[in-house]
Amino acid sequence: xxxxxxxxxxxxxxxxxxxxxxxxxxxxxxxxxxxxxxxxxxxxxxxxxxxxxxxxxxxxxxxxxxxxxxxxxxxxxxxxxxxxxxxxxxxxxxxxxxxxxxxxxxxxxxxxxxxxxxxxxxxxxxxxxxxxxxxxxxxxxxxxxxxxxxxxxxxxxxxxxxxxxxxxxxxxxxxxxxxxxxxxxxxxxxxxxxxxxxxxxxxxxxxxxxxxxxxxxxxxxxxxxxxxxxxxxxxxxxxxxxxxxxxxxxxxxxxxxxxxxxxxxxxxxxxxxxxxxxxxxxxxxxxxxxxxxxxxxxxxxxxxxxxxxxxxxxxxxxxxxxxxxxxxxxxxxxxxxxxxxxxxxxxxxxxxxxxxxxxxxxxxxxxxxxxxxxxxxxxxxxxxxxxxxxxxxxxxxxxxxxxxxxxxxx
RNA sequence: GGAGAGGUUCCCGAGUGGUUAAAGGGAGCAGACUGUAAAUCUGCCGGCAAAGCCUUCGGAGGUUCAAAUCCUCCCCUCUCCA
Numbered sequence: 351x352x353x354x355x356x357x358x359x360x361x362x363x364x365x366x367x368x369x370x371x372x373x374x375x376x377x378x379x380x381x382x383x384x385x386x387x388x389x390x391x392x393x394x395x396x397x398x399x400x401x402x403x404x405x406x407x408x409x410x411x412x413x414x415x416x417x418x419x420x421x422x423x424x425x426x427x428x429x430x431x432x433x434x435x436x437x438x439x440x441x442x443x444x445x446x447x448x449x450x451x452x453x454x455x456x457x458x459x460x461x462x463x464x465x466x467x468x469x470x471x472x473x474x475x476x477x478x479x480x481x482x483x484x485x486x487x488x489x490x491x492x493x494x495x496x497x498x499x500x501x502x503x504x505x506x507x508x509x510x511x512x513x514x515x516x517x518x519x520x521x522x523x524x525x526x527x528x529x530x531x532x533x534x535x536x537x538x539x540x541x542x543x544x545x546x547x548x549x550x551x552x553x554x555x556x557x558x559x560x561x562x563x564x565x566x567x568x569x570x571x572x573x574x575x576x577x578x579x580x581x582x583x584x585x586x587x588x589x590x591x592x593x594x595x596x597x598x599x600x601x602x603x604x605x606x607x608x609x610x611x612x613x614x615x616x617x618x619x620x621x622x623x624x625x626x627x628x629x630x631x632x633x634x635x636x637x638x639x640x641x642x643x644x645x646x647x648x649x650x651x652x653x654x655x656x657x658x659x660x661x662x663x664x665x666x667x668x669x670x671x672x673x674x675x676x677x678x679x680x681x682x683x684x685x686x687x688x689x690x691x692x693x694x695x696x697x698x699x700x701x702x703x704x705x706x707x708x709x710x711x712x713x714x715x716x717x718x719x720x721x722x723x724x725x726x727x728x729x730x731x732x733x734x735x736x737x738x739x740x741x742x743x744x745x746x747x748x749x750x751x752x753x754x755x756x757x758x759x760x
Numbered sequence: 761g762g763a764g765a766g767g768u769u770c771c772c773g774a775g776u777g778g779u780u781a782a783a784g785g786g787a788g789c790a791g792a793c794u795g796u797a798a799a800u801c802u803g804c805c806g807g808c809a810a811a812g813c814c815u816u817c818g819g820a821g822g823u824u825c826a827a828a829u830c831c832u833c834c835c836c837u838c839u840c841c842a
Contacts, residue, residue, distance in 0.1 A: 509838060600796075607797045634795045668796055694809070710789080713804060717790045731809070750789075752796050 353377050354411040358565070360622055361615040363404050365541045365568045368551060373563045376535060383408055383536040384416040384528050386471070386521065386543075389424045389447035393589035394454055396601070400567050400616060402458050404538055405466070406650075409459055415466040416534055417455060419448045422475030423520050426513055444472070454588050457651060467532075471524050478523075487526075490556045491519055491549070499545035518549045525550025529562060541566040570616075588651055595652040596678045599660035600752065602644035610639050618646035667754055679746075681756040689759050692735030695720060695727045702757060704749045714749055721748035 355374045358364050367373055385401045387394065394402070405415040421444045452468050459466045496502060496518060502510060525547070528534035537547050547564035554562050586601045587593040593601075605613060611629020614620060620628075620642070628639040641661070649657035659678035667679065682702035684693075693701070699711035699720060714720050715730040722738050723746055738745060745757035 507838085604796060607795090610797090634797095636797075637795060640795095640797080664796080697809080705789095707807065708809085709807060710805090712810085714790065717804065719790045750791090 352411070354408055354413065357407050357411070358404065361407075361625075362612055363400070363407075363565075363567050363616065365566045366544055367565050368548075368563045372561070373536070373565065376563060377411075377413065380412050380414065381536055382414045382416055382528075382532050382534040383538060384418055384525070384532075384534050385538050386418040386420050386423070386524065387451060388420050389444045389451060391585075392447045392450045393587040393592050394451060395585040395587045395593075397570075397585075399588070400570060401538065401540065402455065403617060404567060406458050406619070409466055414464075415459060416528060416532055417459075417466065417468040418524060418528070419451055419468060419470045421445070421448050421470040421472030423471055423517060423524070425472070426517050426520060441472075448472075450589070457588075457653075471520075471527075474527050475520055475523070483519075483523075487519065487523055487553065487557075490553055491522075496549075499549075501542060501545050518546050521546040522550040522553040525562065526553050526557060529554050529558065529560070535560075535562045536565065537562070538565045538567065541569050590652055590656070594678070594680055595648055595656040596660045596663055596680060598651060599644045599648045599657070599664060602647045603640045603664065604752070605640065605643070607636050610636055610643060614639065614643050614646075618643060618650070620646060679754050679756045681758055683758045683760045686759050689757075690736050692733040694731040695722070695734050696730040698734050698757070699747065699749065702747060702755045704747055704753060704755045719750045722746070724748070 353374050354377050355364075355367075355370070383405075385405060387398060387401070405417070409415050424444050425441070448470050455468065461467070496515070497506075499518070502515070502518075505514075521543075525534070525537055537550060539547060544564070544566045547566065551562050551564055554560055585593075586598065588598075590598075602613075602617075610631075611625065614625040614628055615622065618625070628642060631639050641664075644664075645657050645661050648660050652660075656678070663678040680703075684698075684701075696705075696708055696711035696715055699705045699714065700708045705711035705714055711720070712730045715727050715732075718726060720727040720730075722734055723740065723742065734745070739759075744759060747755045747757060749755075
């Protein structure tokens, strides 16, 4: 049987490992492994996909993923990767997010019979007593050591508050808690978590004289060096209400050529043979690989049907024979009366959500980036009404080359 | 607690009484070129039915015909000292 570690290695998941031979040995047998997720938003986004995929592989190989939602640590704020003090969230906000995230993860992992579990660290962290905590756990942390951690060193210039400084202790405590209660001997996370993971490993060694392990993943940036998952609309969410499966599919298909091979390995479950073949494509042929990446990634997140719809919509909108009727193109409804009267183009663009403001819509159209039924709109205040429909039953607006919006008349 | 520096539009960062919706860079958007890619070039990049008007430079007041810029108080951050 293959060891997950080999899968990770082959697919490019590994950045740092505490000790490879020992981790491999550990993973020869079913193991509980934890990853923490921040409840700072009500949905996970593409940036969290890498850890999620790592758990998918883990579970497929017979191990047990433990997802820790940082409801407790979220109240403190992880300084890693942040240049500024994080906003402190209220308990209610966090609670709400915790349940939303749980739902999303269920798409990727099987939680039946506790094959994977989700827990909120607020359950144990909020019960801690300060003095007891200091005496029993705080004594094992050397401030001198902590200050050498990259995450803290980076903050020495810009400032670091005491509440954030404690984050590392809490995450270490998490690891210890999971070790005690769930026999968890492995923690994974983004490379910015390395220091926190080591702190936990260290704590468990001191308290329990046991060796546990950690793995970190590379922090993904696109080839252009930008953090993944941002578009002009903001983050790319896994929640279909925040980012439609159509947009999700489009996000993947628009990735840089040079990222495709790497992303296929990380974000799909295709066999590596296939990944390597697709990743080796060059020139325009890469588009085929992108289609597969987009389809597979959408399928994992939203299911097969949604992925097919998104693919079909893309084919219709971007293929040779353009057609404008597809189910999964983002749609905006307008009532018939209002439509018959007519609306200036820039207002329609703003209303439908294609543009964030009317000014933006004006600019777009003035610069020649606004289309109705594939016809360029010549002036921003051109009236759009029934006449533009021609034979069609609905209207298709386009912003730039790639963003579409279907207008339905109801 | 003391001394100093600072908080500017998504981010970085200029600006120290009118010519400032605020330089420059990054990100983003559009056009050209393409392959729904990258690179490159060009334009845009607070809002508004818009050659005008309105709102922005940590917050609240004040001086002035005129304030991001000057004064007062407050809040926050950093550096050094305790």
